[in-house]
Amino acid sequence: MLVKIYGSAVFGIEATTITVEVNIDKGIGYHLVGLPDNAVRESSYRISAALNNNGYKLPGKKIIINMAPADIRKEGASYDLTLAIGILASSNQIQSKEIDQYVIMGELSLDGSLQPIKGALPIAIKAREEGFKYLILPKENAKEAAIVDNLEVLGVDNILEVINHFDNNKKIEPTIVDTRAEFYKHIDFPEFDFSDVKGQESIKRCMEIAAAGGHNIILIGPPGSGKTMLAKRLPSILPPMTLHEALETTKIHSVVGKTKNEGLLYNRPFRSPHHTISNVALVGGGQYPRPGEISLSHNGVLFLDELPEFKRDVLEVMRQPLEDREVTISRAKFTVTYPSSFMLVASMNPSPSGYFNDPNAPITSSPAEMQRYLSKVSGPLLDRIDIHIEVTPVPFDKLSDERKGENSKSIRERVTKAREKQSTRFNDFENIHYNAQMNVKQIREFCKLSEESKQLLKTAMEKLNLSARAYDRILKVSRTIADLDAANNIDSNHIAEAIQYRSLDREGWLG
Structure with missing residues (x-):
């Protein structure tokens, strides 16, 4: 008897429906075709043990299973339940009425219990479509x-529940989630708050500007000056995710199996990979491509601590995703594209010893050593970082001050207002929502300068020997500063402040 049952395969962050045709006929043998990988081929052993341990059996006949389309590689053990139910239906051990209305996925244990799968959200979206x-x-x-x-989602713990559901012995209760209610109920601040940071008012101002415009930022300072502490608190001042952003982010995390039992992701992701990371782990890839850290931080923050310690080729592969806000991974037979619209926050010491022009430092470095250390980070990468800021150590009187600083909630309100202003501005532009995403055309349209501002910027460009890309970055940052001030036009004081945030472009920065 021939039975058709449906599963799903995930490529990139999209799913493709897989038709599983099970035919049981006279003879002997178990034949699985349709480009399955080793994990899928091994399913016969898991299925046989799971059925035997639950009072059913694998038919002693010729079983032919075709997984179509045959040109798509089927990976992993998540087809176990699909194949098992197909075999039971084809051998008349269960009723197969309306089985063509179901997409079935799950990895079987030998006792018939089910292990979680990856990509549940993309699979559900495709099933509904x-x-x-x-x-x-x-x-x-x-x-x-x-x-x-x-779409009725039926969550099960054991294959017996599925068998009883089809035999009408006990129907599975659907899982119901009010997505909007859950989303707005769970929007909250992360555990870190800016009120914990002592002093560093100028750096907090930089972080506020970066959050308001979605700008990449690099913090340069000696050990213990608070770079990591500040970076970890950046998500707490970013505007809450929209429902669309939350769904998009959850899809990516679902593909790598990082959303088990959580449902929708409510807070912006914060990823902080170690500096020993490979370029494939950072941008994504592998024989069967998976999202990397830059995609897992989509709609959130990617924090690279001790930037010069990362391998140079790892940092260089980020250059194109930083510009395009997506990464495309190509293989001979297919291409997948992962979104990667993230805020890059990097930190670094100004020298190998960690101390910069400090006469009281326990260890000092020569200017040549400092230059060699800084040159580990390429100029093109630094050009793609809008804000460079020096972080100085906090003096004792500030550290011992019992008074709390401004909290994240107050800063977030100002940031959200600035983002709303930008959303209105870019309402007619697809895929542009905040200032950091502006291309040259939008910069020319929305960042017009007065003569005084032009002259100021010209002087800075000539004296600091800034690149054309740095020129655009300054304009974007000044537009954000103006938005925070609720100003329609960019003034010279906005330009002046934006120029200050290009520390690493300055000639003679090493003193």
């Missing part, structure tokens, strides 16, 4: 998949 009524998958993934409306 293609008109399926039901999605059966492990209970741990049910909350995530139930974000999708107009």
